[in-house]
Amino acid sequence: MNIKLNSRDPVYIQVIRYFKEQIATGILEPGQEIASRRELANKLKINPNTAQRAYKEMEEQGLIFTEGNLPSRITKDEVIIKHVREELILEAVNTFIASIQSINVPLEEAVELIKKNYHKNPNEQEGNQ
Amino acid sequence: MKNFLKLTNFELNRFSKIYITLIGLTLVMQTIGMILLSSSYMSDVEEQLAMGNSMEWITINLGTFSFSSLTRTFWFGGPIIIAIVTLLIYVFFIWYRDWFGKNTFIYRLLMIPTARINLFFAKASTIFLMVLGLISLQLVFILLENELLKILVSDAFREDQSLKQIIFNFDYMGVLYPNSIIQFFINYGIGFMAVFVIFTGILFERCYRLKGILFGILFAGVSLLIFISPILLQVTILNEFFYPIEIFILMAITGLVVISGSIWMSHYLLNKKIRV
């Protein structure tokens, strides 16, 4: 699990975000089992209550579901998965737009630069913060 | 009750190495002393006999050999003094060892789910049991050493003594081995009372450090006054008012008062004022 946590954003939100990225990129497949709250807390070295809160939120947002006492699983709902992907893309796009607007770059120039540099750094394709 | 027994057992175990050493030292020194002294006497006797002197002459001029010949030497009294001093030191050390050096065992003792006064009782019981154990063993040793004496020194030159005589002839031993049961309870009762008072003094020091030493001494002073108050009254104000038996009863009462006071004070200090 390759997640870097910062200390200023609520940890549970960072965890949810991480799961959204994994879902959007298909690394976590629909219906896939995920670690228990405690396993997650242990792996990420976070407070178990925080893991609990993240899972609760994700459950409420429909990102995961839990049947009885079985381990929680990623949603199988294609619509939700699509929304997650769109949400992340939109977020990245808006962030990008905001930063180039603040330095007054015209749209065409921005698009040109994107086309030129998109395939250069594979690392950047995963969407990072 | 169970915790008290467990703690007492624990405290006894902690001291067992030193205890065994004291016992061993006593037996070894006293036995060696017996052997050396009786051999030396017997070789003097042989010498005299070889010179042609009669047994009678020898018993008059050289004297006979008795157990007291041993008890008046350091071979016998030495280990006893060592044991007494060791136990006196341990009356203090049994507490301080839990705080000092690399020990922070006092944390654990104070966090055991039991009344803290049990720590007090367990340590006191340990001292009592060790004292009683030592004096009992000493009696056994005397009997053994006496048998050894009978083997080493022939009848003619030997003066046999009963246990009572042996004890009587050894200065101060009569205190440890009194003649009557009543006297036994009095002597050891006072001794144990003193241990309780000392323990309370130690706890004062542990609670208040420097100031605590003063409090402890004050406490001991007051305890002493309370204890001997019947006698004080007797010799001052009341002028020989009481019969001896009444003095005895009164002092038994004041003794109990002092012991209760120690226990109560220690209980308070352990629960409300002690610090690691």
Added chain:
Amino acid sequence: MIEVKDITKKFGRKKVLNGVSFTANKGEITCLIGINGVGKTTILNAIMNLTPINSGEVLIDGEKIHKESYEKITFIPDAITMLPQMRIADAMQFMADFYQSWNQVRADELLSFFKLDPNDRISSLSKGNTAKVNMLLGLALDVDYLLMDEPFSGIDIFSREQIADVFTSHLVEDRGVVITTHEISDIEHLIDKAVILNDGVVLREFNAEDVRENEGKSIIDVMREVYQA
């Protein structure tokens, strides 16, 4: 819940604790934060009645501490709570003898988790291993509350990671934990509640996630803020 209510304490003339109040809940990890000497250890000692307080009170689940409390709450101080000449096995036997809440199964689990040999004498152990033994003695008790004084101090990074592992495991789950430390960076993400102390009082008591969410600040940010005020 552990409630510390307005406790004061003087050492000689100096008022070390000048009205300290905070609460620590079961199921949460509460961290007392402050510079060395501020009184964190004194507070833990006071909660356990290992040192007297001048005023105020401490309640554990609504009750003042008494002898049975030690089956409900335990303290893992900075120093080893066993005799140096004891072997680890002897120390565990001692605990089993005196505590009903001693869980031998968990103790054995911790022995292998920490990779400790029960036949080793405590005096022969390294600092890191001594700290682990100390922790074992506390964690193997089925108590509701665990107090730990500087569990990370002076031990190497691998031992520290093991100890942090403990905090996220079932060994600590559902219990109320109060720890003190001045090495916040190791455990920023492990803490539920932070209590920042200075000059004998609580400067700020807060839930870490709430502050991150509502103020965008990390615990260290808040520390900087309150210390400069």
